[in-house]
Amino acid sequence: MKLKTLLTSVALAAGLATGAAADGHEKTKVGFVYVGPIGDGGWTYEHHQGLLAVEEEFGDQVETVYVESVPEGADAERVMTQMALEGADLIFTTSFGYMDPTINVAAKFPDVKFEHATGFKRADNVSTYSARFYEGRAVQGHIAGRMTESNIIGYIASFPIPEVVRGINSAYIHASRVNPDVEFKIIWVYTWFDPAKEAEAANVLIEQGADIVLQHTDSTAPQAAAQAAGGVYTFGQASDMAEFGPEPRISSIIDNWAPYYIERTQAVIDGTWVSEDTFDGIDTGMVEIGEISDVVPADVKAEALALIESMRTGEYHPFTGPLNKQDGSAWLAEGEVIGVGDLLGMNFYVEGVSGEIPQ
Incomplete structure (x- = not known):
């Protein structure tokens, strides 16, 4: 376990209070729940670069905490709950399998803002975000x-x-x-x-x-x-x-999460945060x-x-017809572009891909 993770876990367990910024206002506390280690060289590494960008952008206006290698399930709900109890104002939950735990914990802490990566369930205090x-x-x-x-x-x-x-x-x-x-x-x-x-x-x-x-x-x-x-x-x-x-x-x-994390943290600081869905790609960086x-x-x-x-x-658009489904049935006609709903719910292979999608 990384040193900062260990210190974070100790702080969460001990119930340390959120500190004050240099201007006397309470710091905005931002938490991150990671599915892998920050040194994975891939997904979690890039989310952690977003955390570091938040620290650099806001300085002593914010306090960040994170816990890495959190399994998707009961452990995730426990970690999120602990973060909320210890004063987090904004919590980013960074894996698809955190979806239901995020919704469950958010219902218990209506004043805490939650951001769930790659999921589709929202609430008044839960936003979703993903990338194309x-x-x-x-x-x-x-x-x-x-x-x-x-x-x-x-x-x-x-x-x-x-x-x-x-x-x-x-x-x-x-x-x-x-x-x-x-x-x-x-x-x-x-x-x-x-x-x-x-x-x-x-x-x-x-x-x-x-x-x-x-x-x-x-x-x-x-x-x-x-x-x-x-x-x-x-x-x-x-x-x-x-x-x-x-x-x-x-x-x-x-995956460049830093601008999004800065923007959403700023919204919490400004009191302008609202629940929304973000699905950005190459166009926004x-x-x-x-x-x-x-x-x-x-x-x-x-x-x-x-x-x-x-x-x-x-x-x-990468999903532009003509395209058929794996069984040869017509799907997208010449020049037709997939709708967002079908894109987000895709559960079949296109024609030419062999094998079956596991259930």
């Missing part, structure tokens, strides 16, 4: 489809929730459009962060012929497995993972594409940059 990660998957799919030599792309999937399913679909759509022979092999690991499981999945995919491995899990273990195997390319997930560049990591999806390595051929890089720009301007 599938835009980044479109870029990864395009690059992967153009660069694979085996025509086998591996995908390490975490949990069968819409966020993960639409990422798989987006990556496959854009890989298959530039390479109709491409095949996706998907392994579900049922974890967000477990380096051993992630490495094992990566090695299995490589043994099955994958020369490119995508992931929707949080550690750098797949990068290390690809590096050890040689001749396999990967993409950073949630964070740049640039230490594995220029290869095997040839680009990345970066909540989703960033990490530097594309020079290992990627210049023409492929140019194509990827053009795709990024078309999504940034709103000219292009």
Whole structure:
């Protein structure tokens, strides 16, 4: 356990009072509940960068607390409750599985503001926020489809929730459009962060012929497995993972939470916070594409940059027809764009993806 986490946990248990800012006003206390360790190199690392940005932006106007590696379930509810009891004004709960615990605790503390990442349940004191990660998957799919030599792309999937399913679909759509022979092999690991499981999945995919491995899990273990195997390319997930560049990591999806965390903290300080839903992407910078390595051929890089720009301007949506569902039934007609409701509830594969989504 990191030192700050240990001190935070002790402070929560001991019931330390919120301090006062230099101007004599009470500090705004902001809490963060993390599903993984802050050193995971991916999802939780980037959320923690958001916490650090809040500290830098507001100085002694705020006090931040966090607890890392909190399982989704009863432990999460306990941690949130303790934060609220110890004076938190705003609590960010940063994983899909925290949804019901967030709603339950928020009902008991109506004066505390809650922000839940990637969920869909709201209340008067609960906002939701997520990013259009599938835009980044479109870029990864395009690059992967153009660069694979085996025509086998591996995908390490975490949990069968819409966020993960639409990422798989987006990556496959854009890989298959530039390479109709491409095949996706998907392994579900049922974890967000477990380096051993992630490495094992990566090695299995490589043994099955994958020369490119995508992931929707949080550690750098797949990068290390690809590096050890040689001749396999990967993409950073949630964070740049640039230490594995220029290869095997040839680009990345970066989740930039800092501006959102600063904005929502400011709203609490100003008394203007209201419950809302945020779903931002490349256009606002909540989703960033990490530097594309020079290992990627210049023409492929140019194509990827053009795709990024078309999504940034709103000219292009990754789920634009014609597209069919996996069973071949018509889904989106030529030029038709998916509606937000269907996007958020996606529970099927597109045509061409093999296998079944676990229930």
